[in-house]
Amino acid sequence: MKTEEKIIIAARRIFREKGKDGARMQEIADQAGINKALLHYYFRSKDVLFDKIFKQEIQEVMHQILATISDQTDFRNFLYAFIREYLRNIAPRRNVIRFVLWEADKKKDQFVNYLSESFQEHGFSGNPIIGRITRAIEEGEIRPCDPVNLVLSILGMSIFPFMAAPIMERIFTGLDFTDQAFIEHRASEISALIWNGVKPEV
Amino acid sequence: MKTEEKIIIAARRIFREKGKDGARMQEIADQAGINKALLHYYFRSKDVLFDKIFKQEIQEVMHQILATISDQTDFRNFLYAFIREYLRNIAPRRNVIRFVLWEADKKKDQFVNYLSESFQEHGFSGNPIIGRITRAIEEGEIRPCDPVNLVLSILGMSIFPFMAAPIMERIFTGLDFTDQAFIEHRASEISALIWNGVKPEV
DNA sequence: GTCTATACATCGATAGAC
């Protein structure tokens, strides 16, 4: 494996776990199997290395998620498919989400820019979920509601439990957020809750 | 104001914003209007100071939240009252939540212990929300569902958007997570969504 | 490209005067 690649992998691991301030260049070098000097040879400084990792993490998560979005079905199926894929992507990346959300506070502008870039790269103008919800309301697929609040709810239900998984697993003993069956179960629970909440009156 | 108090206030501010690793004893001393030596005189080390703050933050949030829980009404009102009070407490503490969730990963056992202590102090055995949901299901107030998943959803919808407020406000321009009207609106949106999702079939 | 050795800054913590 190329040295640069080894560094990237090591840096990701350390940054995700300890954050920028807690990470040590020495530890990254150790885990990459090189020394500090070489680390600085490839990436001028800790700042440069961090920014690179930070950007990569966001882009990768966004790419995974946006690639699964499809407009081609009715809202109920769209909702379920989106949430299921969302959870499948987020669940194994609990550390990434936690890390990004913590660090993003200090780099708000960059963060939002990376999001916008991802949207554009996938051909979306603006938030694709908002768009789909708005259309569903217009076409009477669901009851009128506030699209933004609905998106906030979907994001919260999907992201939060997995982001806080290590803690949640200790509060609700017996849960295993890495178990595939649990992930699928949770996806259908979220979908059902939302669908019941927004489906048109009969 | 007493010196110790000034230190606590300053330390909270700094730790919330920058985390344990990012915080500097010098900055805490500066903001408390004293010097480093005196800071170490009151709290032996950074570790000791941090643990104290970490514990206080958790206990205070939990106390505020648990104090508002009342079992005395039907589930729909219980739900709305709880979420409304929950948001009112969480919204002005976005930094605390973000900080606690970030740091709790390294101190999982302490964190869960503090939670348990808070539950007990308020006379709850186990998670009070789980208990209320279970009762509601038994008594036919709501449709049968998985209480744990429902709690995860409630927590996610409530905590996540506010925890990520600075970012969300940039993604969904125009939102103001500190605005009282928005908070109340969001509380009723969450309640409505959940209630529609779990209310018994007519 | 990769290493050893080291410079330079900063941080947490302490000694000691008042």
Place this chain on the structure above:
DNA sequence: GTCTATCGATGTATAGAC
């Protein structure tokens, strides 16, 4: 209790040989 001054450890970054 509060200060100034400073120590010792550690972190980022670089110089220079290979």
